[in-house]
Amino acid sequence: MERAEPIIIGHRANSGRIVQLYKLAKVRYVEIDIRQLGDDILVGHGRPVINRATIIGSIWAWLDYKLFFRDPFLKVRTLDEWFDVLKKKLDVKGIILDLKNKIDPGKLASVLNKLEFEGSIYVSVEDHRQIPLLKENLPSAKVLASYSIMPRDIVECTLMSKADGVALRKDYVSADVVRGLHESGLLVFAWTINRSNDAVKVYRAGVDGIITDRPDIVRKSLGLTNQS
Numbered sequence: 001m002e003r004a005e006p007i008i009i010g011h012r013a014n015s016g017r018i019v020q021l022y023k024l025a026k027v028r029y030v031e032i033d034i035r036q037l038g039d040d041i042l043v044g045h046g047r048p049v050i051n052r053a054t055i056i057g058s059i060w061a062w063l064d065y066k067l068f069f070r071d072p073f074l075k076v077r078t079l080d081e082w083f084d085v086l087k088k089k090l091d092v093k094g095i096i097l098d099l100k101n102k103i104d105p106g107k108l109a110s111v112l113n114k115l116e117f118e119g120s121i122y123v124s125v126e127d128h129r130q131i132p133l134l135k136e137n138l139p140s141a142k143v144l145a146s147y148s149i150m151p152r153d154i155v156e157c158t159l160m161s162k163a164d165g166v167a168l169r170k171d172y173v174s175a176d177v178v179r180g181l182h183e184s185g186l187l188v189f190a191w192t193i194n195r196s197n198d199a200v201k202v203y204r205a206g207v208d209g210i211i212t213d214r215p216d217i218v219r220k221s222l223g224l225t226n227q228s
Contacts, residue, residue, distance in 0.1 A: 007209040028093040094120035105137035128161040196221035
């Protein structure tokens, strides 16, 4: 049986410049950072919550936020406003919504219903306590438990969270880990893959999705034929 090619997902499609790059690369799946502020679901990573212990540390954190996450340079848009932009610029087949703070699942469901999006919707969240309510309110979406560190037993933790799969930091992806998750019926998405050797590693491990800032490098490294 021929193996299905993994989905290639454009990481952090929060700005027009990034979306234009993904358009050139013919990306059809994108990941978007979202957060809730009051009653609004906004696009963007949001300010880091850690207060640095020194002035120098605070300066570096400020620069990192300004230059890497870029939120302060971007026009504030709600999720529905930004989705209109995406539809005009990309042939979007699927989206991953990466939750950056606690979001009202009912409010998120209301916004998504208004979008009338017929493609695949995934939601990734690091606060696994939100997963049951997200699944209850978003029955057509796949909810991914996000891991930036490896738990003692990732299969057990994910099954307990009621998630449909995982979004796993690339350092922890291996064939054994992916096999164990797949045997339990769980999806495996790897992030963030920007180098050829990492792309080959997670591909050989058997992941279902690859989240990347450089879809061109990933596709070339893997010799993929589709335009996912």
